[in-house]
Amino acid sequence: MCSQETYHPLTFAPKVDRLVQADRVDGSMYYDPDLFEAELERIFYKTWVWVAHESEVRNAGDFKTTRIGRQPLIVVRDKTGTIRVLENRCRHRGATVCEKQKGNATGFTCPYHSWSYGLDGKLRAFPYPDGYEDILDKQELPLRSLRVESYAGMVFASFNQDVEPLTDFLGEAKHWIDLFMKQGAGYPIKTQGEHKFRFQGNWKIQLENTTDGYHFPIVHKSWMSSVDEETSEMLSFMTDEKAVTHALGNGHSVMVMVPEHVDLDQDDGSEPLQERFSHIVEALSKDYPPEQVRRIVRSLHGAGFNLNLFPNVAMSMAFFRVLHPVSATETEIRHIALGMDGGPEIANRERLRIHEHFQGPFGFGSPDDAEAWERVQRGSLAGKDVPILVNRGLNREVEAPNGDKVSHATDEGGMREAYRMWKRMMSDE
Ligand code: FES
Ligand code: FE
Secondary structure (H helix, E strand, C coil): CCCCCCCCHHHHHHHHHHHEECCEECHHHHCCHHHHHHHHHHHHCCCCEEEEEHHHHCCCCEEEEEEECCEEEEEEECCCCCEEEEECCCCCCCCCCCCCCEEECCEEECCCCCCEEECCCCEEECCCHHHHCCCCCHHHCCCCECEEEEECCEEEEECCCCCCCHHHHHCCHHHHHHHHHHHHCCCCEEEEEEEEEEECCCHHHHHHHCCCHHHHHHHCHHHHCCCCHHHHHHCCCCCCCCCEEEEEECCEEEEECCHHHCCCCCCCCCCCCCHHHHHHHHHHHCCCCHHHHHHHHHCCCCCCEEEEECCCEEEECCEEEEEEEEECCEEEEEEEEEEECCCCHHHHHHHHHHHHHHHCCCCCCHHHHHHHHHHHHHHCCCCCCCCEECCCCHHHCEECCCCCEEEECCCCHHHHHHHHHHHHHHHCC
């Protein structure tokens, strides 16, 4: 589907202005290829983008490959312990120097003509150097580095060397990241593997979904009917007044689904442990004191909220969801399961089973979400002047003392926040 419009810098801002209004957005935002190119330049190549969790590159030489937009990257911990994000592009004639998804290496050697690079990206050597005498300076040809900063183990990178400090970009979201990490029950969080899939739809359709509480009992009806009563009760927040969504600024938002699990360290002991975990309670009780058993078991579902960090990562219950835009009409999703680093194996295994049950390829949750997202994509092609509504809850949105816009968890305040940021970044010349 080709756009009728072009995005010339002088006329771009007014068009963006028309595409996003306070209560609605234009359907072309899901399929316009010119707009997609502009999003890569103005959002993905400009701001902080999540690339890894520190536990994925724990030791010197540990690496993973990833990408931001179309650009392939290597996230690697160098010999000094510093995490670097390198462009995966040989400085000779451009081949990728690493194709493995993850592993441990002492450096990266290009398979084409064998130029070799250190973990810090420096060009170390190349074969038959006589052809380069006096014309090539190794110092000038490292694998190029992105800006890298971390918060609470979350590693972000940016192509923009002048990007604002990560701590400013995250702003209010930092508080929620700290709360999210409490699901380690006293242990640090670690990743426990990932799976990926693609859906035929625009990346913003997924971005909208993470703080869309309205769809939960509808799209996830089959998941609700596949779990025991206590679990479905726990996630029945449609009429719970304490279930709220906060717009956190800079496009970030959080949707609270289980208010009593927002801060897992707050526990007055009144909440009964779920029956379904009784075998875990029994097993852990042999080695851990009752308070620690309770803390671990209460954290098994993860945090009681979904945190959406603009533009590409969601921290949800007990997993990270990372989105990679492929084209205007295709998106890759990675689901990364989380566990307790050093925590009891039986509890980490249970986390994986819970994760598979909802998010897994044969799970009862994510495949239903993906079906809904693809239907949004297809439907948006009909009636080109019909807007996408994101107005739910505008009648009851209030401003909290810290400036967060707060509304019910079934409202669309998170989407409005993401689109405010989208508009700001896309209008920036
Ligand atoms: Fe990498 Fe030639 S392209 S060594
Ligand atoms: Fe969903």
